[in-house]
Amino acid sequence: MRVEIRQDTTEPTYVEIHCKDVTDEVTRLERHVKRYQAALTATEGDTTYNVALDAILYAESVDKKTFLYTEGKVLLTDKRLYELEEMLDKRDFFRCSKSTILNLNKVVKLKPELTRNIMATLTNGETIVVSRRYATELKSLIGIK
Numbered sequence: 756m757r758v759e760i761r762q763d764t765t766e767p768t769y770v771e772i773h774c775k776d777v778t779d780e781v782t783r784l785e786r787h788v789k790r791y792q793a794a795l796t797a798t799e800g801d802t803t804y805n806v807a808l809d810a811i812l813y814a815e816s817v818d819k820k821t822f823l824y825t826e827g828k829v830l831l832t833d834k835r836l837y838e839l840e841e842m843l844d845k846r847d848f849f850r851c852s853k854s855t856i857l858n859l860n861k862v863v864k865l866k867p868e869l870t871r872n873i874m875a876t877l878t879n880g881e882t883i884v885v886s887r888r889y890a891t892e893l894k895s896l897i898g899i900k
Contacts, residue, residue, distance in 0.1 A: 786844065795839075797823050797830035804830060808847070812877050814839050814856045826879055849893060851875065851885040859897070 770788050774781045794805040812824045816836040823830045834842075840850055851857045857875060864876040871887035885893055 795823065795832055795834065797832040799828055799830050804828075806830060808843065809858075809860065811858050812861045812879060812881070813851075813858060813883055814848075816854045824881075846896075849889070849896065851883060851889050851893065853886070855883060857883055857885070865893075 772781060772785060772788075794807050795811070797804055797806050806823055806825060810825045812826070814832075814836065815822050815824065821832050821834055821836055821839065823832050832839075836854065836856060839856055840848070843856065847858060847860055849857050849859050861877045861879075862875045863878055865885075866874045866876070867890075868874060871890060873885040873890050873893065875883045875885055877883065
């Protein structure tokens with residue numbers, strides 16, 4: 756794959772992808788570019804925030820409400836967990852239980868438990884349970900047998 760950057764002061768920044776065939780790799784590249792500055796809208800009280808995807812530690816569904824957890828805030832989003840799962844890149848975000856989606860870029864440590872669950876420690880020190888139902892998929896995703 757050849758990558759070129761051309762500076763043009765008369766045009767706003769845009770990205771073009773030239774390819775022979777639209778393969779899975781090209782489609783992933785397109786999604787990555789589109790999500791580069793992607794954000795989710797969420798609220799805390801009366802205040803609405805645009806939350807950058809890389810600021811999200813994890814998303815959790817509790818009592819039919821979906822919350823986004825960041826370093827310093829817990830925000831309510833109007834998206835359902837399955838909608839977030841469809842929107843977010845599967846290389847960065849992983850469904851780790853029925854009620855939680857984890858940002859893999861925020862995981863600093865994984866520790867297997869006797870129950871076959873995995874405890875994921877995040878950058879803020881918080882731990883999230885990866886249920887045994889999803890543990891095998893996580894190991895495969897990060898290259899552990």
